[in-house]
Amino acid sequence: MSTARAVADDGGSGLVSFRRNTWGVLAGTVACVLGFSVGDWVLDPDVHAGLRAVTGLATATTIVACAVLLARRIRDEVPSAAWLATACCAALVAAAVPLALGSFGIWPLAPAATISVLVTFLPARRAWSALGAALVVLPAIGLVTAVAMGEPRVGHATWMPALMVLAFGPAMVGMLHAWQVAARLDDARRLAGELAVADERLRFAADLHDIQGHHLQVIALKSELAARLAEADPTRAAEQMREVQQLAGDALRETRALVQGYRRTTLDAEIANASRVLAAAGVNVRADVDADLAASLTHGPRSLLGLVVREATTNVLRHSRATRAAIVLVPDDAGARLVIDNDGAGGTWPGGGRAGTGDGTGLASLAERLDAVGGRLSWTSEDDRFVVTATVAG
Structure with a gap:
């Protein structure tokens, strides 16, 4: 027990x-x-x-x-x-x-x-x-x-x-x-929520292994061959090293594409995923989303709001004992306003306003990105409630 x-x-x-x-x-x-x-x-x-x-x-x-x-x-x-x-x-x-x-x-x-x-x-x-x-x-x-x-x-x-x-x-x-x-x-x-996060990490790790494992294996073989040919046939050795260079560039591009694809998000997909993950963690989720508004947003603002949903969901799972959460997307004077509200924060969050770690991660990093496109991200904590509010232009 x-x-x-x-x-x-x-x-x-x-x-x-x-x-x-x-x-x-x-x-x-x-x-x-x-x-x-x-x-x-x-x-x-x-x-x-x-x-x-x-x-x-x-x-x-x-x-x-x-x-x-x-x-x-x-x-x-x-x-x-x-x-x-x-x-x-x-x-x-x-x-x-x-x-x-x-x-x-x-x-x-x-x-x-x-x-x-x-x-x-x-x-x-x-x-x-x-x-x-x-x-x-x-x-x-x-x-x-x-x-x-x-x-x-x-x-x-x-x-x-x-x-x-x-x-x-x-x-x-x-x-x-x-x-x-x-x-x-x-x-x-709580275990269900942790497993949902771990499952996503394993998926990314498997994709990364598929890319890096193949390229690194070929690079190792060609590098070994080039080393053997360095004295006997410098021309072929140089050719092998050029192929190694090309493979390394391919691996770098594919890795960047994987990371960008992992980071790339759509608002609809993130809200659906957040609802599923939070529900699996035992959180009663209410999603009130204006579908027409979400569809009318341009790609940039829509992706940023999706990132806000992802970050807020991660914070709920890691830093709260939430039993209820709400994800609301409504029209705003500037364009659209996204509000994510959860209980169970227990006073563990930083103070309200725009405070952040300043290390380029989490909500602080997203706040800077929203500022750059004329949006705004803020978060407040009161009693056991934590509220994240993001606004973007249409």
Whole structure:
């Protein structure tokens, strides 16, 4: 479960809130049920004050220990031996005193809650088996004690512990399982986005290998032949080196053509590709594109906007935990305005405006290229939202 913990610590896609809410609901349920039920018994003046104090302290300790253990469980951390011992001992005391006094509706609360928390650290099958064992053992304790004390409410003493286990156990195991599933799904979402980027890199690498591998192999052979002919037949050696020079030039031209083809983009293709890649990464994408406007743009502005879409998409995948994104292309006074908006930025982006690295890469480089053709590129960050806005002339 280390993956789930890593994802949880990253806090992606609302998982931080989900984790806190899950812990709050489970720990709060334990606190409320034990606090109100045992608290009413602790305030009963008919019970000896010393016994009430011991039971109240043991119950409060049980609540705290269960809350700590739940926090460690939801972070997929190994439970502390000290807190395990504290929870078990406190629950034992909180159960023993009411049981000895014949309070059959109070005594099973602390053991049932503690057992339900502890079994969540076990694999699913063993957890359900442990709950099944608790469904047998706790009612048996109540039954034997009631019979030994001559308690007429034997049925109450028997079914009350079972009811407490059924109330706490499935809720604990079920909600923590839901958290586990959510963490794994988020991990799969991020992995899908990374694989989409890696797939594109592999495609480019394969194309580059096909070009360079062929030319370099021929260049190596002809260079070796020229070296052998250098003394015996200088004319043929020179001819071979001229062919090597030509091959090197061909390789350079084909490599440049490959890189330019890789960089060359169309707006429609980039928006479609961005929607596909982001959706594969688990991002809910809304594309609102004026098709007539996109078609009316000249090649230069259209290609630049396509590059903006590509760069913004890459940034969403690399630098955010986005769950929603929007790609909007609408008319503008100057020509066209492209807006790409995503959540999950988490304040990791640089400040708003035209700030950039200045190293000729990313948004800063695109801003310079848009400036050169009379366009404009800006980006703003507010809370967890990041917005990229590009305008170009038609």
